[in-house]
Amino acid sequence: MQDKIGVPIEGFAAFSREVAAEGAVLLKNEQQVLPLKKGEKVAIFGRIQYDYYRSGTGSGGSVNVSYTTNLKDSLKETQMLMIDETVDHLYMDWLKAHPFDNGGGGWAAEPWFQQEMPVDKEVIDLASKRNDKAIVVIGRTAGEDQDNLAERGSYYLTEREEGLIKQVSESFRHVIVVLNTSNIIDTSWMMRFKVSGLLYSWHGGMEGGRACSDVLVGKVTPSGKLPDTIAHRLEDYPSNANYGGKAENIYQEDIYVGYRYFETFNKQAVQYPFGYGLSYTTFEWRDELLRYDTNEDRLSFSVTVTNTGSYPGKETVQAYVSLPQGQLGQPARELIGFKKTELLEVGAETTVSFDVSLAALATYDDSGVTGYKSSYVLEAGRYLFYLGRSVRELYELEVEGEPFTLKTTRLVAEQEEALAPVKAFKRIKPGERQANGEYRIAYEDVPTRMVDLQSRITARIPAEIQKVENQCYTLKQVAAGEVSLATFTGQLTDEELAILVRGEGMVSPLVTPGTASAFGGLSDRLVSLGIPVASCADGPSGIRMDSGHKATQVPIGTLLAATFNPELVEALYRFEGKELRQNEIDMLLGPGINIHRHPLNGRNFEYFSEDPLLTGVMAVSNIKGIMASGAHATVKHFACNSQEASRNKVDAVVSERALRQIYLKGFEMAVKNGQVKGIMTAYNPINGHWSASNYDLNTTILRKEWGYRGIVMTDWWAVMNDPVFGGPAAASYTDHMLRAQNDLYMVVNNYGAETNQSNDQTLKGLKTGTLTRAELQRSVQNILSFLMEAPVFNRKQVFRDHVGFIPETSAIEQEVTPLPEHGRVVIQSHASVTIEIKKTATYRLYAEYVSQGEDLSQVATAILLNDVNVATVQANGSTDASIEQKLPKVSLAKGYYQMTFADVKPGVSITAVTFQAL
Structure with a gap:
């Protein structure tokens, strides 16, 4: 299915429009102001009618879409209404000088609201004489690492928004307010202004504008209820x-x-x-x-x-x-x-x-x-x-x-x-x-x-699976019933067990491009044993790539x-x-x-x-x-x-x-x-124990009481602490994570699961006694059991670490930079550069970059050669430190290649790319 990756499923968007319309909640409808009748004249106020929100921010909303819809255009599509063109043109002209503010595109940078156009009372009064009804559209967003605040422009309306509703409700007999918001917001102003209709349209995804329009014009009768x-x-x-x-x-x-x-x-x-x-x-x-x-x-x-x-x-x-x-x-x-x-x-x-x-x-x-x-x-x-x-x-x-x-x-x-x-x-x-x-x-x-947690944990440590020497059993044999899972696990070394409890990412080159992680067979030896590499992608409101x-x-x-x-x-x-x-993705993170x-x-x-x-x-x-x-x-x-x-x-x-x-x-x-077969723990502690290493959460209740048989993974770059004594937390405490039966650490750097052995406590814990081999084997068995049920187990494994030959070009319209002997090409502010490859070979790429932002920020830039996407550099905040990231291999023939860059999530600046001939 590789040729179908990045091609949305036919009919999916249309059905999501139906769902979005059914979730709209009508809170007020005086004098049956809604639905809008065919031929009615309507003036629409508020810039969000154009810059209509489809989701909140962060990993839960970061979906690259083929198109999006807004409310004004969607209402025009119905051909039922006469939309006031004078007001429309005023907004269109103003928006040219006041484009949508995405905060620079970085992680959690987008503001909660968009600056609203000031509207003169005379404009509103004249519009009220030309139209039957008015719609005012208010928008808000928030998201990961960006709470709302109890201030204007977030939970509360801005002075300009409130003034707009006040003036429109004073001039028009019938006013409908549409709330295109991710969360509930303050609506106490409804007690002060003469508003006839109030509709929560929420964020309806890429078809949200059309869905809201469907409700307003009566194509769909609202049936949503407040959650x-x-x-x-x-x-x-x-x-x-x-x-x-x-x-x-x-x-x-x-x-x-x-x-x-x-x-x-x-x-x-x-x-x-x-x-x-x-x-x-x-x-x-x-x-x-x-x-x-x-x-x-x-x-x-x-x-x-x-x-x-x-x-x-x-x-x-x-x-x-x-x-x-x-x-x-x-x-x-x-x-x-x-x-x-x-x-x-x-x-x-x-x-x-x-x-x-x-x-x-x-x-x-x-x-x-x-x-x-109890x-x-x-x-x-x-x-x-x-x-x-x-x-x-x-x-x-x-x-x-x-x-x-x-x-x-x-x-x-x-219970207990x-x-x-x-x-x-x-x-x-x-x-x-x-x-x-x-x-x-x-x-x-x-x-x-x-309860005495130490006694509880000690009493419930599983029995160790004895080592199976000099065997090469495959996971397919386990699935076929020829070998037990315990026997298969017993042949794995401590180092191999440690690799299996690490996920790589973000944007691993081993799986579907741009996804959140790869886990499973992250070494040649593990692949040879038939352990596939599974992929998971952010959600829940769509696949993030x-x-x-x-x-x-x-x-x-x-x-x-x-x-x-x-x-x-x-x-x-x-x-x-x-x-x-x-898209060859095994798990949605939602x-x-x-x-x-x-x-x-x-x-x-x-x-x-x-x-x-x-x-x-x-x-x-x-x-x-x-x-x-x-x-x-998940x-x-x-x-x-x-x-x-x-x-x-x-x-x-x-x-x-x-x-x-x-x-x-x-x-x-x-x-x-x-x-469900996938659970992700939270970043926060509960009653002193971080979720990712909380024994009672992940073992006593989840596994023992509820009978859960899937995998548990951390959130990305989570921290853990001692499951008995609590205390300081760190991302390296994977021994504590595994003792609690959180199986999978998400994530180490790409290509880091095998080389990252000294950066966490898994193997050290085996030596110091903070983790037993039996506990490590237990989590590995959880992961292997899941992999045998995952789609990847029954599809042909495609490793995207090698891009293959890229067509060279002879049409050079700019200065050519011969590839230096050391292969390092310096980049100036993401400007494109044309390089000359003098030797046909397969090259391993490395990128050097700097990235501003917090530790948990997630930004990405794609590297293209002759318009072919060969790698994506994903980064977290690195302040001013320069970081090197290993990237996939690419085969290049002698010739010329234009290297360009495309910001997927702005915030990472690539300063050099190295081509290492293999």
């Missing part, structure tokens, strides 16, 4: 007081995240509730009784939905429970299920049914107050069930027979203490219930760690969650899986499934929701879609990546109960329901 609570004030979010620390974040709100907090303690703070979203049509519900199967411990209920309006549409039915407060304390409402109807024509009806396991309602007791410490329990008391259109629009289900009540507390699953905090702190819980139905906030001490190759960019995670349609998301990611296979703990987390756009069930369901759909097409997903970031500021330092100080019920729940569902 997060929108509060009146940022200060109202329960995590706000403890968010953004540089050293630690105390999760004092505990399980009361998002609507769990607001519905329990502070309903008045909510502007738009979780699960809320309007439609152009109306629906009538007829409910049935809730039934309980005492033999199976299952609940079942259903509702009949009829479209009683004037437009075809889809409805989402949401199911919630109110658990007895008991001794543990509970949120007033918890989502326990949701179903979306198919498209219902006017007058059509359908029945939506729910089947819920009683065990799924269990709560984790980390204190023992129920008598069942266990999931169902507390005694009455259980109330609700159906509704949002967490606020609910009606209580009538139970068949007596009210559903448990007379005694029931043990559901006994794991990941409990070492720092003492207090968490909130419901106190006295007030007259308005809300609870006063009370506080209780969080149970701290009691920093080689200039093209892929399809799909909507962001928040938008996908807003669809409340797991079947649709699964179908979308079947396309993604096909595109991965076509989905991201961290919880939206706070609106300012810049990476929320990659994640789904504040709710763990919605997060888990969407994750499973994503995974199943990719795997159905034969590729693999859920990330395991766990508690709740902020990007100080993301590789800030300690998540969180209770065991909150971890299990909120922050790990989506990962558990991905493992148990999605059968």
Whole structure:
């Protein structure tokens, strides 16, 4: 399939347009200002109508696309509206002098917002006389290593944006605001201005402009629902007081995240509730009784939905429970299920049914107050069930027979203490219930760690596989059942085992150009044993190839969650899986499934929701879609990546109960329901232990409790610390990583897995006792097991380390530089240079470069010879230090070659290229 690399899958973009439209959330629609009617005259304000955002920034949004769409052009494409040309021309002229600001193109350099054009009140007044309606488009971005801030131009509108909405709403009778944002932003201004319509279009990928247009003109009836609570004030979010620390974040709100907090303690703070979203049509519900199967411990209920309006549409039915407060304390409402109807024509009806396991309602007791410490329990008391259109629009289900009540507390699953905090702190819980139905906030001490980690780890070290001497068993023999995996692993030397737990990248020349890493058979000996080299690429909203190759960019995670349609998301990611296979990529580094703990987390756009069930369901759909097409997903970031500021330092100080019920729940569902085979740990520590070397996270809970059978990899250039004693962290502590059963270090430099032996602690740990050979073998077996299931195992291995012959050229229009004897060609500011090759040979390329930026920045420049891409130089920040990077081999005949450079991600400056004849 090499000729198909960089060619997007046919139909993928068109389907992503459907998904993007379904995830748009309509929050206000007074006087039925939407949909826009055929022939209506519309003035569009806001530069983002042209510079429409398709994704957030960083690795989760870096997809090279064949084209992109914006809102203004997409609305014109419909040929339904008369768009005000005077206003349009004003913007077009202004944009020529004020182009899109990408911050220089470096990592995390793009600003949160784009400078807005000032618009005179006279222009707006005249436009109001010519047009029926006005649209104001507001855009925001944020992303990896770039949190939002509580300031204008980020979470809040700029003065110019706010002034624009104010003036337009004063002049026009009907005003629609479109929010093309990666995260929720402040919308308190809706209480001050006369805005008739409010639509969150989010970031819809490369077809986002057309998808938003489809909703505005009524081609698609909106059916999206909010995956997060929108509060009146940022200060109202329960995590706000403890968010953004540089050293630690105390999760004092505990399980009361998002609507769990607001519905329990502070309903008045909510502007738009979780699960809320309007439609152009109306629906009538007829409910049935809730039934309980005492033999199976299952609940079942259903509702009949009829479209009683004037437009075809889809409805989402949401199911919630109110658990007895008991001794543990509970949120007033918890989502326990949701179903979306198919498209219902006017007058059509359908029945939506729910089947819920009683065990799924269990709560984790980390204190023992129920008598069942470290266990999931169902507390005694009455259980109330609700159906509704949002967490606020609910009606209580009538139970068949007596009210559903448990007379005694029931043990559901006994576990063992794991990941409990070492720092003492207090968490909130419901106190006295007030007259308005809300609870006063009370506080209780969080149970701290009691388990002896050293004893736990020592007792569970696996048995060593004895060495198998002088054998050359192949991995194909293992797959065929001729040799056991243990026997195959036993023939590997310590050095070979150490190579297998290292990944190379970014932009490894051994795999698909421009992807995130290569891992597996990274030495000639390992290749000879049939161990393939697998490839993984950044995601989750499309394949990132920093080689200039093209892929399809799909909507962001928040938008996908807003669809409340797991079947649709699964179908979308079947396309993604096909595109991965076509590009010979084995794993997508996605989905991201961290919880939206706070609106300012810049990476929320990659994640789904504040709710763990919605997060888990969407994750499973994503995974199943990719795997159905034969590729693999990698859920990330395991766990508690709740902020990007100080993301590789800030300690998540969180209770065991909150971890299990909120922050790990989506990962558990991905493992148990999605059968995911790849997990990426987070940069941050959890309760003093970095995620990448956290034993209880990666072994006790993930492997032992959940039964996970895949690989665990670090995030790129992560740090680790001692899994028992904590303490200082460093990227070299791979012995600690492997002891925790994080299998794969991502990443060492290209060609570094074999030569990097002295730069990490893997082999040193074997000598000092901080790692056993058995633990190293355990992780290698995890990796080998995955490789036998990966697409690469059954496709012809193509090693792209050798480019092959490049056609020479005789048409020389500039000064020629003869290749010096030492082969080093000095480059001046990426200016092209024509070199003369006097000897036909194969040459190994080396590049010298400098790169500004942070350690975790990721920038890349492609090197082309006679317009053929022969290598990509990927870099992190190196301040002013000059770095040499080994590159692929290329065969060149005698002749002339023009060397040019193309910035894939600006920020790296190549100062010299060396051609070493082989």
